Amino acid sequence: MSVLQQALENGKFGVTAEMAPPKGCDFSEQMAAAELLKGKVHAINVTDMQSACLKASSIGLCVKLKLAGLEPIIQMTGRDRSRMAIMGDMLAAASFGIDTMLALTGDHTMVGDCKASKPVYDLDSVGILRMLSTMEATGKDCGGNDLASTPTFYKGAAVTPVYEPQILQINKLRQKVDAGARYIQTQGIFDLDALKRFMDEVYKAGIKAHIMAGIIPLKTAGMAKYMNENVPGIAVPQDMIDRLAAAAAEGKEKGVKGLPARLGIEMAAEMIAKIKAEGLCDGVHIMAIGAEKNVPTILEKAGVEI
Amino acid sequence: MIITQKKPLEELLGMLDGAKTVALVGCGSCATACATGGEKEIADLSKVLEQHGMKVVATAMSEYCCMHLKTRTILKPVIAANPDAVVAMSCGDGVQVIAQYCKCPVYPSNNTMFLGESVKLGLFEEACHLCGDCVLGKTGGICPISRCAKSLVNGPCGGSRNGKCEVNPENPCAWIEIYNKLVELGQEYKIGITRDDKGYEKVSYPRTINIRGDKK
Ligand code: SF4
Ligand code: SF4
Numbered sequence: 001m002s003v004l005q006q007a008l009e010n011g012k013f014g015v016t017a018e019m020a021p022p023k024g025c026d027f028s029e030q031m032a033a034a035e036l037l038k039g040k041v042h043a044i045n046v047t048d049m050q051s052a053c054l055k056a057s058s059i060g061l062c063v064k065l066k067l068a069g070l071e072p073i074i075q076m077t078g079r080d081r082s083r084m085a086i087m088g089d090m091l092a093a094a095s096f097g098i099d100t101m102l103a104l105t106g107d108h109t110m111v112g113d114c115k116a117s118k119p120v121y122d123l124d125s126v127g128i129l130r131m132l133s134t135m136e137a138t139g140k141d142c143g144g145n146d147l148a149s150t151p152t153f154y155k156g157a158a159v160t161p162v163y164e165p166q167i168l169q170i171n172k173l174r175q176k177v178d179a180g181a182r183y184i185q186t187q188g189i190f191d192l193d194a195l196k197r198f199m200d201e202v203y204k205a206g207i208k209a210h211i212m213a214g215i216i217p218l219k220t221a222g223m224a225k226y227m228n229e230n231v232p233g234i235a236v237p238q239d240m241i242d243r244l245a246a247a248a249a250e251g252k253e254k255g256v257k258g259l260p261a262r263l264g265i266e267m268a269a270e271m272i273a274k275i276k277a278e279g280l281c282d283g284v285h286i287m288a289i290g291a292e293k294n295v296p297t298i299l300e301k302a303g304v305e306i
Numbered sequence: 307m308i309i310t311q312k313k314p315l316e317e318l319l320g321m322l323d324g325a326k327t328v329a330l331v332g333c334g335s336c337a338t339a340c341a342t343g344g345e346k347e348i349a350d351l352s353k354v355l356e357q358h359g360m361k362v363v364a365t366a367m368s369e370y371c372c373m374h375l376k377t378r379t380i381l382k383p384v385i386a387a388n389p390d391a392v393v394a395m396s397c398g399d400g401v402q403v404i405a406q407y408c409k410c411p412v413y414p415s416n417n418t419m420f421l422g423e424s425v426k427l428g429l430f431e432e433a434c435h436l437c438g439d440c441v442l443g444k445t446g447g448i449c450p451i452s453r454c455a456k457s458l459v460n461g462p463c464g465g466s467r468n469g470k471c472e473v474n475p476e477n478p479c480a481w482i483e484i485y486n487k488l489v490e491l492g493q494e495y496k497i498g499i500t501r502d503d504k505g506y507e508k509v510s511y512p513r514t515i516n517i518r519g520d521k522k
Contacts, residue, residue, distance in 0.1 A: 105463045108455055108473040119456065126460040127503055160464030168485055168497065172461040175500045187464060232465040232472055 002100040002154035003071045004043045007283075007306065008183055008210040013276050014283025015306050016073065016185065016212065017295045018045040021056035027064055033292040034070050040296045042306055043071040043100055045185070045285070052079065052112025059089055063096045073156070074098050077106025082122040083131055083142045090132065094151030102156040102185065103128040103176075125157055126175045133180035157181035159211075160233035161189065161198035170205050177209045184209050185285040187233040188216035190240060192271065195280060212283040213275050217291065217298060218264035221245040240267060265294055269301035276304060307336040307423070308397040309430045310343070310416040318393070319358060321413040325390035328355055329364040331381070331404055333371040333396035339424055342416045343371075343395030351393065351415065363387040371400025381407050420452075438508030444496050446487030453480035459501045 008014045017037055019030055037044060044065060048058040062072035074093050076086055090101065105124040109117045123131060131142055132153060139150040157176040163169045173184065189195045195213060202211065216234075218224050221244040224236040244260045251259035272284050284304075286295050299305070322328065330348050337343025345367065352362045364387035368377040371394070381404065384392060391411050394401040398418040405412035420432040435452040441459065442449060451457045455473035462481035465472030471479045488494050 105456060105458065107465065110455070110473045121456045121458070122506065123503070124456065124458045124460055124463075126500060130500075130503070158464065163464065163466070164469070165482070165485060168462050168481060169464065171498045174498065175460050178500065232467050 002043075004073070004100050004183065005154040007042045012283075012306070013304060014183070014210065014212055015041045015299065015304060016043045016045055016283070016285045017041045017292060018047060018285065018287040018289075019061070019292055020047045020050060020290075021058060021061040023053075023055050025056060027056070027061060030061055031064060031068060034065055034068065036293055036296055038070060040299055040306065041286075042283075043073045045073040045075055045102060048075040048077045048104070048106065049080065049112070050107070052107040052109050052114070052117075054112070054114050059093055059098075062093060062098050066096050066098055071100065072098055073100045073102050075102045075104060076128060077104045078121050078123045078125065078128055079106030079109065080117070080120055082120055083127075086123065086128055087131065087135065087142045090153070091147075091151065094153070099152070100154045100156070101132070102158065103132075103181070104158055126172070126179050129155055129157060129176060129179035129181055136180075154182060155180045156183040156185060158185050158187065160187045162187070162191075162194055162233050162235045166198070166201060170201050170207070173202065173209075174205060174207050177207050182209055183212060183282075185212045186214040186281075188214045188227075188231075188287060189271070190216075190234075190236045192274060192280065194235070195275075199280060210282040212285045213271075213281040215268050215272060215284050215286045215298075217261075217268040217286070217288055217294060218244060219261045219291070220264075221248060221260065243267075261291075261294075265298055266301065269298045272298065272302035272304055276302070307339060307421070308399070309419045309422045309432070310337050310340045310397050311419050312342050312347075313415055313417055315354065318413065318415050322355070322360065322391055322393070325360060327361045327363045327387070327389045327391075329366070329384045329387055329389040329392045330355075330362060331371070331377075331384060331392060331394050331396070331400075332365070332367045333400050334367055334369040335371075337371070337396045337400070337416065340416075340430065341428075343400075347395060351395065355393075363389050368396075368400070371396035371403055374403055374406075377403050378407055384408070436509070437504070438513075439504045441501060441504075444499060444501065445484045446491055446493065446496075448480060448484045448487055450480055450484060453477075453483070459503075461497065 046058045046061045049055050058075050062074045065072040103125045109119045136152045139147055141147050159173050160169055221241045224241045227234040228236050247259040247263040275281050288295055332343040332348045348365050364384045366380045366384050368380045371377050392408050393415050394404045394412050395415045401414045421434045422430050422432040425431050432452050434449055437451045455471055466479035469482050471477040485497055488496050
């Protein structure tokens with residue numbers, strides 16, 4: 001059984017971290033960062049060309065992580081693959097013991113770095129989940145033909161809590177869960193009240209899934225401002241931005257580098273600790289965006305062990 | 307209607323390289339509405355081609371270039387003029403119909419862009435991808451296949467900002483428009499319906515439809 005599934009279904013506070021394959025074929029940096037995460041997280045999400053920017057495929061790093069004794073979550077978007085390609089990749093992943101996946105519709109090629117690529121979208125996130133659930137239930141492939149052997153996956157999906165009108169995301173979340181998603185990772189959360197309001201809506205809608213709050217450790221005030229302006233569903237409150245700016249000013253005055261990033265780690269740890277203490281969510285998903293080596297520190301400061 | 311856009315003149319001249327006599331064929335429907343193949347555009351292009359040393363030996367206008375019967379008839383004087391090349395000022399289908407009846411090469415003066423509507427004079431918007439299994443009855447009369455940049459059928463992605471599409475912020479998010487329209491219609495419940503996966507069998511091309519009740 002999937003390690004993440006075991007944790008979440010036994011009522012443990014789930015912890016996942018996110019990692020991107022390299023833009024190239026040398027995975028050593030990723031593998032080194034992953035070693036630091038061993039024993040600290042239940043699983044590591046491997047992104048599938050996030051922001052539609054070309055990277056090595058998710059499956060490659062997933063296999064490497066698995067072989068190194070780590071638990072990968074294979075992210076699968078509908079942007080670049082038809083249903084046949086998705087199912088084929090999932091069968092191949094299963095052959096390496098990869099048993100946890102996250103289905104995403106995927107950012108459009110037009111927002112990425114290879115705009116000439118054909119956006120496929122044969123299936124969206126709901127379609128991918130439904131296809132895999134049907135496969136698991138019937139032992140048949142996407143064309144309705146018998147498979148010689150059939151894997152099962154612990155399936156997840158994503159949600160954007162800060163969205164107007166929110167009912168549309170709640171509705172889509174319901175469809176994802178109906179289609180087989182058992183755990184949900186949210187877009188980066190910075191405002192716990194907004195998270196609470198979202199969770200209330202999830203309960204009211206009667207949606208049953210393990211929700212993991214997305215945590216993005218901020219590095220600078222500029223990064224926060226940039227994300228507010230450019231990343232859908234991200235809303236960093238002004239006071240957080242102000243604190244980061246103040247830390248930068250303090251660092252400049254004292255001639256110390258990295259104060260804002262350190263504050264970002266503190267703020268992320270604080271949020272995780274609160275989410276856990278107040279039982280707001282069933283776990284957290286940390287998106288460190290290249291600073292995966294900080295994840296153990298964040299978890300330690302938050303007092304979270306797996 | 308089929309929305310067309312004029313090709314750059316250099317591209318057309320490149321195709322016509324070596325032709326001394328040309329004939330122009332316009333289209334009285336979509337291409338006229340798009341100002342890419344009406345009477346005025348035929349006159350304009352005639353002048354330009356003459357300036358480039360070609361002789362326009364015939365012009366013709368089909369009410370609908372895409373209808374063989376009509377087009378075959380209007381092509382008679384064009385064929386009789388025996389030009390080195392024909393310029394078809396229609397959509398891509400019109401070009402192909404005309405090409406079937408001409409012995410000389412037929413070149414397109416337009417790029418065929420999309421199936422859409424004339425919102426107002428000179429403004430055209432894409433509105434249908436000919437998906438073969440129309441879902442408009444469930445989506446408040448707004449097409450998610452052509453108006454959502456990802457052709458999503460189960461509701462929006464998470465990428466919309468301020469009601470705009472993540473792919474092109476000049477476009478509204480189709481799913482937010484669908485939602486607003488369904489609320490207006492009192493059909494809000496339809497937003498929660500997971501749509502059947504219609505797949506792509508129906509768009510395997512080229513397709514033929516025959517309602518004649520006899521053979522082709
Ligand atoms: S759903 Fe959209 S693409 Fe399909 S037939 Fe209807 S309008 Fe056209
Ligand atoms: S923002 Fe809206 S219209 Fe654009 S791709 Fe996402 S769901 Fe489709």
